Every structure is written in structure tokens, then in C-alpha cells.
Amino acid sequence: MLDQLDLVLRWFLDDVRGKFPDSPALFADESGGHLHQGTVRNRLRYLMELEGRPAADRFSPHALRRACATHNYERGVDLVAIQQLLGHWTVSSTMRYVRPSATFIEDAYRRAVTTTLGELSGEEPHAVNIKWKLRMAAAQREVWTGAQLRRLLAERAGLELSSASVSALFTKEPSQVKMSTLAALCTALECTPNDLIEVDTTPVERPAAPPRPAADLPRVASARGRSMPPI
Incomplete structure (x- = not known):
């Protein structure tokens, strides 16, 4: 399933669902009925207050839907697929949910310009395989959790990121990382960008263009009126 959602559902069914009354509802309340959206919103607000999360970093369940739409769009998922995933009637509703980041727009523009210039100049395209090695780099420095990394980012680099953002990086x-965030990670872990990113560039052979058919040349007539093959 998407992003290993089956593992989360299996954990929920094995360890959580059995603590609530038996009913057809997957997400049930204390009485076995369907969990109301207001209950989810209030519980999420309570947990963020309990965590001591700053007001600027707090979010609602509706914000999670917007983030789901935006992240999937930036990962290349088609808008129609996102529409079905969120249960919207029209794609126009989904488009209002999608809010690409500034870095995503800049990267898309650069890719389009680079591709166009490469086609005009006749340069061979390259396939780029990028591997994100933050978890490995952190483990080599005995940083095992997102909470540890978040604390190091604040103490050493002065960068305050939400727990969700650090967890996603970890x-x-x-799909993209700001240069300021990459620099802060290098400062916090005392490493270089090469420790965090591995880039493999493999040339891709462009298929040979089919030979153009030779243009028909006019046949030359001889003195006797018979046509001669072109010279």
C-alpha cells in the first residue's frame, strides 16, 4: 500500500482497535460509533498543547489533507489520482488543496529550462540517481532519533524545525531540500553535503535518428530522349 500504510493499519488493528467496542466502524469512539471529526480535531489540539508545540507549528486535520495533496503532487502523483485519494468531486477542488513550495516551483523551472537548452544544443541527456543518506550519516554520529536531530539542529545550527519536518527528513x-536546511544539517552533524547526498550520473544514449530518405533528383534526358540515371 501507499508509503507502507498497511503496516500502520496492521499495528492499529492488532494493538489499538481491540481496546474499543466491537462495531463495523474502523475508527470507533468509546461507544463503538464512528469517530467524529470534531473529536479528532480536539484530541490533536490537546496532544500538541501537551507537547508544548509553539502556536506557529500547530496544525489541524484539514492541514494534514492539504499536506497530503501537496506532497503527493510534488512527488509526481497525477492530480486525478490525488482527487480520488482525497475523495473530491472535481479536480478543481484538489487544485485548491495543492500548494507547491517555492523550491518545488524553482526546481521545476530549472528542469524545464535545462531540458530545453539541452535539446537545442544537442547535448546528451543524463539520468541522475540521488540517494538521501541522512539516517546513515546520523547513525554514524550516534544520532538515532528525530528528536535528537531536532535538538542538534536547534543547538548547533539555530534552526527550529517541527517534529513532523525532522521526522520526514529522517x-x-x-523530493527537494532547501540549501539552508542542508547547511544546517551539515552543521548539526558536523559533516559535509557528500555525507548526506550521493549522486550517480549515468549517461543515457540517445536513440539514433532514422536515416532520412534521399530526395528524388530529376532524371537527366539524353540526346536521344531517353532518361539517364542521376550522376
Whole structure:
């Protein structure tokens, strides 16, 4: 399933669902009925207050839907697929949910310009394979959790990131990383960008263009009126 969602559902069914009354509802409340959206919103607010999260870093369940739409769009998922995933009636509703970051827009523009210039100049395209090695670099420095990394970012680099942002950097391969964030990670872990990113560039052979058919040349007539093959 998407992003190993089956593992999360298996954990929920094995360890959590059995603590609530038996009913057809997957996410049930204390009485076995369907969990109300207001209950989810209030519980999320309570947990963030309990954590002591700053007001600027707090979010709602609706913000999670917007983040889901935006992240999937930036990862290359088609808008129609995101529409079905979120249960929207029209794609126009989904488009209002998608809010690409400034870095995503800049990267898309650079890719388009680079591709166009490469085609005009006749340069061979290259396939780029990028591997995100933050977890390995952190483990080599005995940083095992996102909470530890978040504390190092604040203490050594002066960068305050939300727990969700650090967790995403720590557990997933990001579609893009700001230069300021990359520099802060290097400062916090006392490493270089090469310790965090591995780039493999492999030339891709462009398929040979089919030979153009030779243009038909006019046949030359001889003195006797018979046509001669072209010389």
C-alpha cells in the first residue's frame, strides 16, 4: 500500500482497535460509533498543547489533507489520482488543496529550462540517481532519533524545525531540500553535503535518428530522349 500504510493499519488493528467496542466502524469512539471529526480535531489540539508545540507549528486535520495533496503532487502523483485519494468531486477542488513550495516551483523551472537548452544544443541527456543518506550519516554520529536531530539542529545550527519536518527528513527521501536546511544539517552533524547526498550520473544514449530518405533528383534526358540515371 501507499508509503507502507498497511503496516500502520496492521499495528492499529492488532494493538489499538481491540481496546474499543466491537462495531463495523474502523475508527470507533468509546461507544463503538464512528469517530467524529470534531473529536479528532480536539484530541490533536490537546496532544500538541501537551507537547508544548509553539502556536506557529500547530496544525489541524484539514492541514494534514492539504499536506497530503501537496506532497503527493510534488512527488509526481497525477492530480486525478490525488482527487480520488482525497475523495473530491472535481479536480478543481484538489487544485485548491495543492500548494507547491517555492523550491518545488524553482526546481521545476530549472528542469524545464535545462531540458530545453539541452535539446537545442544537442547535448546528451543524463539520468541522475540521488540517494538521501541522512539516517546513515546520523547513525554514524550516534544520532538515532528525530528528536535528537531536532535538538542538534536547534543547538548547533539555530534552526527550529517541527517534529513532523525532522521526522520526514529522517525517515523519507525528500523530493527537494532547501540549501539552508542542508547547511544546517551539515552543521548539526558536523559533516559535509557528500555525507548526506550521493549522486550517480549515468549517461543515457540517445536513440539514433532514422536515416532520412534521399530526395528524388530529376532524371537527366539524353540526346536521344531517353532518361539517364542521376550522376
